[in-house]
Amino acid sequence: MTSKFFNLDEEKQQRILNAALNEFAQKGYDHASTNAMVKAAGISKGLLFHYFKNKKELYLFLHEHFISVLLKEFFDEEQFAEPDVFERLKNIMILKSQLMKKYPEIFTFFISAYRETSSEIKNELDHSHHELMQSSYAKIFENIDTTMFKENIDMKRAIQIVFWTLEGYSNQVMEKVKQSGQSDNDFTAEFAEADRYIQMLKTAFYQ
Numbered sequence: 059m060t061s062k063f064f065n066l067d068e069e070k071q072q073r074i075l076n077a078a079l080n081e082f083a084q085k086g087y088d089h090a091s092t093n094a095m096v097k098a099a100g101i102s103k104g105l106l107f108h109y110f111k112n113k114k115e116l117y118l119f120l121h122e123h124f125i126s127v128l129l130k131e132f133f134d135e136e137q138f139a140e141p142d143v144f145e146r147l148k149n150i151m152i153l154k155s156q157l158m159k160k161y162p163e164i165f166t167f168f169i170s171a172y173r174e175t176s177s178e179i180k181n182e183l184d185h186s187h188h189e190l191m192q193s194s195y196a197k198i199f200e201n202i203d204t205t206m207f208k209e210n211i212d213m214k215r216a217i218q219i220v221f222w223t224l225e226g227y228s229n230q231v232m233e234k235v236k237q238s239g240q241s242d243n244d245f246t247a248e249f250a251e252a253d254r255y256i257q258m259l260k261t262a263f264y265q
Contacts, residue, residue: 141203
């Protein structure tokens with residue numbers, strides 16, 4: 059039945075997806091209420107269950123759908139043609155900000171899914187998370203240009219520091235936007251600040 063969901067107009071799809079993302083992200087699987095979802099989405103409960111037979115099917119659909127969205131947005135070939143690890147990670151930050159404008163709770167949902175303990179869905183989630191983490195982390199650092207780094211530097215640790223710094227800053231910005239409720243932010247100031255961190259890291263690690 060979930061395939062029929064995509065026959066809905068895009069605006070209604072987005073309302074339903076965001077309502078479900080928010081409810082699952084904030085309350086977890088067991089405590090999430092489909093009544094709250096349909097109220098937030100402005101639809102009937104009958105319509106929701108026309109497309110998803112139960113809460114479990116809805117949750118797993120959301121999880122798999124947004125993994126596909128992330129893979130499509132983050133891991134296309136053009137994105138990873140950039141050999142400079144700093145520019146590559148900055149591009150990922152930009153993509154995250156764009157995606158969050160459309161789906162404000164997407165990253166909160168994935169964090170909650172990673173911590174999910176419900177026996178009803180845990181096995182499916184654990185298998186999916188293991189595969190996603192292994193493939194995505196390897197892809198982020200695939201074919202980067204290591205010749206720009208200083209000689210005799212511990213490359214693995216240097217790259218890890220770069221990743222932690224920019225990922226941590228990105229998460230901080232996303233949390234600030236989420237708390238403010240201003241999803242229309244163009245992030246100009248935030249990207250300028252990211253450039254300052256990038257320049258400091260380049261000074262530390264590049265020749």
